[in-house]
Amino acid sequence: xQANYPQTIEYIVITSDNRxxxxxxxxxxxxxxxxxxxxxxxxxxxxxxxYEAKQNGVTQERELKExx
Numbered sequence: 001x002q003a004n005y006p007q008t009i010e011y012i013v014i015t016s017d018n019r020x021x022x023x024x025x026x027x028x029x030x031x032x033x034x035x036x037x038x039x040x041x042x043x044x045x046x047x048x049x050x051y052e053a054k055q056n057g058v059t060q061e062r063e064l065k066e067x068x
Contacts, residue, residue: 010048016041022048 008024011031015021021040025031028045035042046054 012046012048012051013040013042014044016043018043 006026008026011023011025013021013023013031013035015035019040023031023034025034031045032042
C-alpha cells in the first residue's frame with residue numbers, strides 16, 4: 001500500500017545573516033517552523049521558481065545593456 005504524501009516545495013531563503021539557502025517544506029508555515037527549529041531567521045522567502053525567474057530576468061537585462 002502506497003502512502004499519499006503531499007509534495008514539498010523548494011524555497012530560497014535569505015537569512016538575517018545574509019546566507020542564501022535552498023530549503024524544502026510543505027508550505028510557508030512548515031518552512032518557518034523548520035527554520036526556527038534550526039536557529040535561522042528568514043529575512044526573505046521565495047519559491048525556487050520565483051528565484052530562478054528573477055535571476056533569469058537580471059541576466060537578460062545585463063545582456064541587453066552589454067550589447068547596446
